[in-house]
Amino acid sequence: MRTEIATLGEFGLIEHLTEGIEHQNASTVYGVGDDAAVLSYPAPKQVLVTTDILLEGVHFDLTYVPLKHLGYKAAVVNFSDIYAMNGVPRQITVTLGISKRFSVEDMEQLYAGIRLACEAYGVDIVGGDTTSSLTGLTISITCVGEADADKVVYRNGAKENDLICVSGDLGAAYMGLQLLEREKSALRGNTDVQPDFSGKEYLLERQLKPEARKDIIQKLTEAGIKPTAMMDISDGLSSELMHICKQSNAGCRVYEEHIPIDYQTAVMAEEFNMNLTTCALNGGEDYELLFTVPLSLHEQVQDIEGIRLIGHITKPELGCALITRDGQEFELKAQGWNPLK
Amino acid sequence: MRTEIATLGEFGLIEHLTEGIEHQNASTVYGVGDDAAVLSYPAPKQVLVTTDILLEGVHFDLTYVPLKHLGYKAAVVNFSDIYAMNGVPRQITVTLGISKRFSVEDMEQLYAGIRLACEAYGVDIVGGDTTSSLTGLTISITCVGEADADKVVYRNGAKENDLICVSGDLGAAYMGLQLLEREKSALRGNTDVQPDFSGKEYLLERQLKPEARKDIIQKLTEAGIKPTAMMDISDGLSSELMHICKQSNAGCRVYEEHIPIDYQTAVMAEEFNMNLTTCALNGGEDYELLFTVPLSLHEQVQDIEGIRLIGHITKPELGCALITRDGQEFELKAQGWNPLK
Numbered sequence: 001m002r003t004e005i006a007t008l009g010e011f012g013l014i015e016h017l018t019e020g021i022e023h024q025n026a027s028t029v030y031g032v033g034d035d036a037a038v039l040s041y042p043a044p045k046q047v048l049v050t051t052d053i054l055l056e057g058v059h060f061d062l063t064y065v066p067l068k069h070l071g072y073k074a075a076v077v078n079f080s081d082i083y084a085m086n087g088v089p090r091q092i093t094v095t096l097g098i099s100k101r102f103s104v105e106d107m108e109q110l111y112a113g114i115r116l117a118c119e120a121y122g123v124d125i126v127g128g129d130t131t132s133s134l135t136g137l138t139i140s141i142t143c144v145g146e147a148d149a150d151k152v153v154y155r156n157g158a159k160e161n162d163l164i165c166v167s168g169d170l171g172a173a174y175m176g177l178q179l180l181e182r183e184k185s186a187l188r189g190n191t192d193v194q195p196d197f198s199g200k201e202y203l204l205e206r207q208l209k210p211e212a213r214k215d216i217i218q219k220l221t222e223a224g225i226k227p228t229a230m231m232d233i234s235d236g237l238s239s240e241l242m243h244i245c246k247q248s249n250a251g252c253r254v255y256e257e258h259i260p261i262d263y264q265t266a267v268m269a270e271e272f273n274m275n276l277t278t279c280a281l282n283g284g285e286d287y288e289l290l291f292t293v294p295l296s297l298h299e300q301v302q303d304i305e306g307i308r309l310i311g312h313i314t315k316p317e318l319g320c321a322l323i324t325r326d327g328q329e330f331e332l333k334a335q336g337w338n339p340l341k
Numbered sequence: 342m343r344t345e346i347a348t349l350g351e352f353g354l355i356e357h358l359t360e361g362i363e364h365q366n367a368s369t370v371y372g373v374g375d376d377a378a379v380l381s382y383p384a385p386k387q388v389l390v391t392t393d394i395l396l397e398g399v400h401f402d403l404t405y406v407p408l409k410h411l412g413y414k415a416a417v418v419n420f421s422d423i424y425a426m427n428g429v430p431r432q433i434t435v436t437l438g439i440s441k442r443f444s445v446e447d448m449e450q451l452y453a454g455i456r457l458a459c460e461a462y463g464v465d466i467v468g469g470d471t472t473s474s475l476t477g478l479t480i481s482i483t484c485v486g487e488a489d490a491d492k493v494v495y496r497n498g499a500k501e502n503d504l505i506c507v508s509g510d511l512g513a514a515y516m517g518l519q520l521l522e523r524e525k526s527a528l529r530g531n532t533d534v535q536p537d538f539s540g541k542e543y544l545l546e547r548q549l550k551p552e553a554r555k556d557i558i559q560k561l562t563e564a565g566i567k568p569t570a571m572m573d574i575s576d577g578l579s580s581e582l583m584h585i586c587k588q589s590n591a592g593c594r595v596y597e598e599h600i601p602i603d604y605q606t607a608v609m610a611e612e613f614n615m616n617l618t619t620c621a622l623n624g625g626e627d628y629e630l631l632f633t634v635p636l637s638l639h640e641q642v643q644d645i646e647g648i649r650l651i652g653h654i655t656k657p658e659l660g661c662a663l664i665t666r667d668g669q670e671f672e673l674k675a676q677g678w679n680p681l682k
Contacts, residue, residue: 011584029387029490030493030495033496033588034426034495034496034497034572034588035391035422035423035425035426035496035571035572035573036389036390036391036422036423036425036426036428036484036486037389037390037391038387038388038389038426038488038493039387039388039389039390040384040387040388040490041382041388042383042384043381043383043384046370046379046380046381047379047380047381047382047388047485048377048378048379048380049377049378049380049432049434049467049468049483049485050376050377050378050434050468051434051436051468051469051470051481051483052436052470053436053438053470053472053479053481055438055472055473055474055475055479056475057475058438058472058473058474058475059472081376081377082376082377084376084377085375085376085377085379087377091390093390093391093392093483095392095393095394095481097394097396097399097479126390127390127391127392128392129392129393129394129481131394131396131399131400132396132399133396133399134396134397134398134399134476134477135475135476135477136475136476138394138396138438138479140392140394140436140470140479140481142390142392142434142483143377144388144390144485145377147379149370149381152371152379154371154375155374155375155376156375230376231375231376232376243352247374247375
């Protein structure tokens with residue numbers, strides 16, 4: 001079934017897609033349907049605002065990304081940015097540019113994913129803008145969150161001797177993308193065959209349905225640990241480490257042997273004849289948390305499941321380097337995702 | 342001079358464009374450069390959030406819209422939404438999708454316009470996202486503002502017998518667009534000739550460099566007037582009136598003879614052989630304020646320069662209608678800008 005979007009128009013479509021949305025947060029005073037959403041964040045809360053745009057052909061390929069997954073991911077990557085400030089996401093606005101290729105049913109799928117993510121993370125959809133586009137699909141989401149003023153963690157607070165930690169494992173989302181791209185090439189024009197992804201489900205899930213590390217933020221809070229610097233890994237570990245070091249005026253040493261990598265990622269890298277460490281350092285889209293804590297918290301951090309210590313912060317003049325398994329030192333380079341290169 | 346954007350990359354470009362930005366608002370705690378911006382809105386302030394997207398080919402045509410003007414307008418239309426809540430805009434995030442056609446110098450122009458608007462309205466640029474696009478330019482701006490909790494004006498508060506007011510005049514931005522489109526057709530392929538716009542400057546300014554009615558909000562506040570309902574006129578008076586009436590569960594009567602129209606708008610409508618009232622009702626992009634006040638405030642509102650009373654709110658069963666100069670009643674229809682029709 002295909003209903004043309006023009007039959008509903010802008011306001012009809014928004015009404016249809018946001019029907020039955022119930023707000024989950026006390027800070028949401030008024031949502032969709034006016035010139036602006038109205039939120040309430042009394043002190044000592046601070047308001048966090050982040051925004052991300054996804055463009056068809058640049059950030060996603062609808063030949064293998066289901067619209068529902070895309071909606072889920074578009075929301076989650078914004079939540080991830082709020083968690084990376086040590087905050088809690090509360091509201092999003094959803095802005096869509098839609099070409100004629102898409103039907104009302106397509107947008108229902110996309111919104112189903114966005115709404116699922118919002119339910120999973122306790123976030124309210126409070127507004128947005130919907131318009132036509134000449135080519136493809138554009139999704140721009142802005143997320144508002146909150147944090148106590150003294151709990152916000154920036155990128156610029158890493159100090160010499162701080163420990164560098166990451167959550168989860170790295171490189172799997174990138175290998176998932178490689179896998180999907182390979183199957184797309186292999187199956188070009190052949191729509192009868194279904195690709196066989198068995199044994200590689202984790203890689204696909206990491207690429208198509210990433211999660212934000214709400215659990216890690218909760219565990220850190222429960223353990224009374226406030227990182228000195230934090231960000232989420234969207235462009236790749238190397239690139240993000242360099243951001244933290246630049247903004248903290250510091251250097252770092254990261255140990256290859258400590259970088260957490262899943263078994264499936266290693267198998268795929270072997271299959272693709274790719275360097276595994278390079279994939280983990282530069283793959284991107286992991287949406288894991290990268291953070292630093294004072295050396296004195298070594299044991300407390302190590303006790304938290306899902307967190308790995310991968311290195312330490314140094315004086316700035318030592319630069320950013322990877323120590324390989326055989327003890328060699330290589331300068332880190334940000335070879336990750338750069339949408340403008 | 343043309344510098345390829347790839348020479349700077351995403352972070353280099355953002356750094357370059359946001360260089361030297363100084364925050365003007367106490368509520369801006371931390372701006373560009375982290376996972377999220379950090380804002381502080383202690384009670385009794387409420388936080389207002391609005392977002393707008395502009396897509397090349399749908400919302401603007403760079404053959405006659407200078408990039409600096411486009412940047413200015415993209416920011417101002419968001420401020421207008423915050424004023425329409427009876428609030429004050431404080432921060433924006435700027436998200437750009439940029440195709441290879443554009444150079445660093447182009448983005449400097451665009452940002453110069455955004456920054457000019459921010460200076461004029463006292464708004465801080467606190468973040469955003471910058472990426473490549475396959476086709477054309479995408480600009481998505483989210484604006485955060487504030488209002489005392491008891492001062493926020495929604496669209497849904499209009500009551501029977503309330504007076505309907507508009508600021509400024511209507512239809513000029515639409516006539517400016519018609520004029521630019523005509524010259525574009527006339528000059529196609531002929532780049533030596535400069536079109537003669539003398540005597541039509543107001544129309545062009547309304548289209549290319551609209552302003553948000555900060556002054557009207559200030560005057561209303563000074564006069565102690567809180568509208569019962571308010572919104573800004575972006576899609577056209579008819580469409581916006583119908584929004585207010587629908588959300589307030591009311592009807593309305595608007596008098597053709599009271600709709601404010603500038604002399605230049607009238608001359609151009611004549612020249613284009615267009616119905617002047619239709620242009621004023623459905624033109625769109627005026628960014629004037631449409632609001633309702635209790636009948637008892639009749640004299641106070643009438644005394645404010647730049648505000649015109651154009652009609653009144655009725656019971657819902659009377660519907661929304663225009664009373665023409667000769668006393669006939671026509672049902673209002675939203676024929677204005679609908680990006681999805």
